[in-house]
Amino acid sequence: MEPTIYEAAGGYDGLLRLAHAWHERCLADPVASHPFGHPGQHPDHLERLATYWAEALGGPAAYTGAMADHSHVLRLHAGNGEHHDLDERAVACFAAALHDAGFGDDGPLHDTLLAYFRWGTDLMAAHPDTPDDVPEDVPLPHWSWDGPA
Numbered sequence: 001m002e003p004t005i006y007e008a009a010g011g012y013d014g015l016l017r018l019a020h021a022w023h024e025r026c027l028a029d030p031v032a033s034h035p036f037g038h039p040g041q042h043p044d045h046l047e048r049l050a051t052y053w054a055e056a057l058g059g060p061a062a063y064t065g066a067m068a069d070h071s072h073v074l075r076l077h078a079g080n081g082e083h084h085d086l087d088e089r090a091v092a093c094f095a096a097a098l099h100d101a102g103f104g105d106d107g108p109l110h111d112t113l114l115a116y117f118r119w120g121t122d123l124m125a126a127h128p129d130t131p132d133d134v135p136e137d138v139p140l141p142h143w144s145w146d147g148p149a
């Protein structure tokens with residue numbers, strides 16, 4: 001049977017490595033660093049991000065099982081107005097992070113992870129006005145080798 005993207009990416013450990021690499025790239029970027037480093041952000045941010053990615057990419061449902069739901073994640077990203085520059089920089093940082101974390105610069109796994117992140121960034125930008133616009137109980141969006149699942 002074809003491995004899930006989660007398995008192909010090295011499971012939770014591989015995705016945690018990628019989350020660290022993405023965060024490093026964002027912190028080093030003049031635009032993408034802005035959202036990070038404010039007081040009050042979750043101390044386990046990267047572990048929670050990797051757990052979320054794991055669930056979205058065919059791994060265990062541990063984010064929604066033990067941490068929070070997708071509506072919570074949407075609310076964290078909502079209410080910041082339109083920010084296309086930031087989104088573009090965040091995607092560029094993710095492409096660089098794929099390289100840094102050992103996922104290479106091309107190939108099916110690299111390409112699907114990058115496409116997932118680009119899609120996810122658009123989903124996160126869907127509520128620019130206020131977190132109050134985010135409905136309750138939005139299901140966590142899954143991604144497959146063929147795109148949105």
Ligand code: HEM
Binds near residue numbers: 042048120
């Ligand atoms: C422009 C791109 C993005 C930026 C600038 C960004 C920024 C952030 C920031 C600042 C936080 C911390 C919020 C807090 O703890 O107060 C966060 C949390 C998080 N983000 Fe993003 N994000 C981006 C894209 C994404 C994408 C594409 C995904 C998923 C595919 C994602 C998933 C998450 C998750 C799961 C959390 C943690 C939620 C929790 O603490 O339970 N983000 N993000």
